[in-house]
Amino acid sequence: MPGNTAPRGATIEIAGLTKRFGHVTAVDDLTFSVHPGRVTGFLGPNGAGKTTTLRMLLGLVRPTSGRATFDGVRYRRLSRPLMTVGAALEASSFHPGRSARDHLRVYAQAGRVPASRVSAALATVGLAAHADRRVGGYSLGMRQRLGLAFALLGDPGVLVLDEPINGLDPEGIRWIRQFLRRLAAEGRTVLVSSHLLSEVQQSVDDVIVIAKGRLVYAGELAGLASARGRAGQASAPAVIVDSPTRDVLAHALADARLAFEQTGDGFLVSGADAASLGHLAFTSGIELSQLRPATQAGAIEDTFIELVGEGGL
Numbered sequence: 001m002p003g004n005t006a007p008r009g010a011t012i013e014i015a016g017l018t019k020r021f022g023h024v025t026a027v028d029d030l031t032f033s034v035h036p037g038r039v040t041g042f043l044g045p046n047g048a049g050k051t052t053t054l055r056m057l058l059g060l061v062r063p064t065s066g067r068a069t070f071d072g073v074r075y076r077r078l079s080r081p082l083m084t085v086g087a088a089l090e091a092s093s094f095h096p097g098r099s100a101r102d103h104l105r106v107y108a109q110a111g112r113v114p115a116s117r118v119s120a121a122l123a124t125v126g127l128a129a130h131a132d133r134r135v136g137g138y139s140l141g142m143r144q145r146l147g148l149a150f151a152l153l154g155d156p157g158v159l160v161l162d163e164p165i166n167g168l169d170p171e172g173i174r175w176i177r178q179f180l181r182r183l184a185a186e187g188r189t190v191l192v193s194s195h196l197l198s199e200v201q202q203s204v205d206d207v208i209v210i211a212k213g214r215l216v217y218a219g220e221l222a223g224l225a226s227a228r229g230r231a232g233q234a235s236a237p238a239v240i241v242d243s244p245t246r247d248v249l250a251h252a253l254a255d256a257r258l259a260f261e262q263t264g265d266g267f268l269v270s271g272a273d274a275a276s277l278g279h280l281a282f283t284s285g286i287e288l289s290q291l292r293p294a295t296q297a298g299a300i301e302d303t304f305i306e307l308v309g310e311g312g313l
């Protein structure tokens, strides 16, 4: 990657964006923003409208109404689009008979990007050693990397990637997670779609969740767990707590009339926060070996499934 002189990302603004195909409303009055310096996951089940939204953002599909802009400018109005926004929508759209280098050369010329960027982009995604092979012989993972190299060709401040993790092996997944984090750390805006929260959970700061074309959540990943109440479910704090004297702790929890269950790493206590449990343990003279909020991966995943299952709120 372009090193320490990476361009700063633009803010993506989606405002009242709607797309109807005949009787199908694929995208329904979406409004959200995506910020520089962060990785944002764009999530929703198959058919939720993610690809249609990204295609409108990139000027490939005309919205029925609403706007999608980069620092206030529509994609089609950008003076140097490849140098402002890099996009990877489909990994399979490369000609099998051409090499990766040839593909990128053609795109660089058309986009008025310096030819030197071709080798730089291929090296960045780890394809330098395979640059002159025909793309037809590439694995899916290599084609995904080539898609990323294309997105990075103009060294843009904004990256828009549609399902870049799809079909990658574990090593490829680990690589791309670190790669996305690096792009954001450089100050770029990184928007990455997926139909699986678990795929992107380790690499995103923010998430936009849509279902049936409508927004169901926009905000920090950590806030997704507490969005549960919006899906009509009880939203209570929960804490994981453990002690070298578990039976004594269990008695104290029962005496305090707290609902709890034993898990692999202690007790999961509902309806209490860490401070009140810490106080309870202190006043009962119980040593604790663990005390932490339970709003981790499981709760976030549960909420995601509830939100998209509701199909919009």
Ligand SMILES: Nc1ncnc2c1ncn2[C@@H]1O[C@H](COP(=O)(O)OP(=O)(O)OP(=O)(O)O)[C@@H](O)[C@H]1O
Binding pocket: 021, 024, 025, 026, 044, 045, 046, 047, 048, 049, 050, 051, 052, 053, 195
């Ligand atoms: N060109 C089109 N003509 C008619 N309907 C379309 C067209 N493109 C998309 N749709 C419909 O719009 C809805 C949203 O599709 P879209 O591909 O945007 O969803 P998605 O979230 O990207 O799903 P996936 O992950 O399966 O690609 C679907 O019901 C789809 O059938």
